[in-house]
Amino acid sequence: MGKCKYCGQDAGFFRSKHDECEKKHRQGLAAIKQIISSCFVLKEDFYLKDREIKQIAQTSFIDSATLNHEMCSAFDEAIEGYLNDGVINSEEEKIVARFIQYSGLSQTTLNANKSLEKVLQSKVLQDILAGNVPAPRITIAGDFPFLLSKTEHLVWLFRNITLHQQKVQREYVGRSRGVSVRVMKGVYYRTGGFKGHPVETTVMQRVGTGSVCFTDKYIYFASPEKSLKIPYSKILSVESYSNGIGLQKDGANDKPIFLEGINSWFAYNVIANYKE
Known part of the structure; x- marks a missing residue:
């Protein structure tokens, strides 16, 4: 007897899941992503939704790794949504910072699809649009093969x-279309x-x-x-x-x-x- 990868119970011969468990799992993922996305759009605090998110995860067979993956996906989509409306404004920056704190995810994880990098680039563009000297907001590791002038930034x-x-x-x-032949005299x-x-x-x-x-x-x-x-x-x-x-x-x-x-x-x- 095979065991269901979601609930761990018997799933029947040559089966690895119950259809109802898989459906519940997918619905749970969609619900969590919707909650996180709504927080980004409505500028709501993620911590206020924490109990609901955890309850859905528990009843939908969602482990921590899968939950983190879903949160990263929601983060990527939220950043793209913010940038489609222009550069990220101060209110959106606060929501982004709050999500980073709430999720507890590392910068490397959040930047897997360059979303965190885009947030920093948006700040640079804000400086340029405002006529200010841009702050690169990056740490240069390794060689820097360029010689900039004193008046360059x-x-x-x-x-x-x-x-x-x-x-x-x-x-x-x-x-x-013919065969290739060796050039010969005569x-x-x-x-x-x-x-x-x-x-x-x-x-x-x-x-x-x-x-x-x-x-x-x-x-x-x-x-x-x-x-x-x-x-x-x-x-x-x-x-x-x-x-x-x-x-x-x-x-x-x-x-x-x-x-x-x-x-x-x-x-x-x-x-x-x-x-x-």
Whole structure:
């Protein structure tokens, strides 16, 4: 007899759960997430819902690890909701701080999907929008491969960002489909085998992986393969993607670049405000 993974009772031959237990478990998870989400939206104290949350968890077979996972999910969605309305305001900051205290979750856990990082980046954007010198609110560990001027101020530092640069590739198409043969003296190849024509395509070619530094004047990139220093005033266009940003610099020989792994929401807003 198999045992139900939720209630621990016999579940029947070749079964690991009761359907009713699984349904109760899922409903409990949904209810807890709804409570936490409502606290974020309505600015209510999480501690006032603590007894209700614990009771639901107990009766819905929800262990502490699963509960923590659900709270992190609610936290991620709440931060996205706050940022969709603009930068996080002071009242929302208090709710975020209260949740961190209530949940007891580590910063590493809460930042698994970069949500905690986005909260700090929102504070930086507030400084920029207000015309103040931004406080980066980060601790730099390891090497800092950039030499900033005395009048420059650090905004943010990203690690492990991959630089791609546009490159034109040429290939020949339309050639006859035949076997490859070794070139030999005295062997004749018919002209029909040389009817291919060149076609040019543009691709984004990986250049290297390194660090990206945003200051109030420049964007820097440094890797063993390549280094860049781009003034905001020289940026013609910015394209925002889910996994990074694309930049086109003002210059006859400058090819479009793509910074993969960077927070496009934050980067786009920094560039847009310093370019004005």
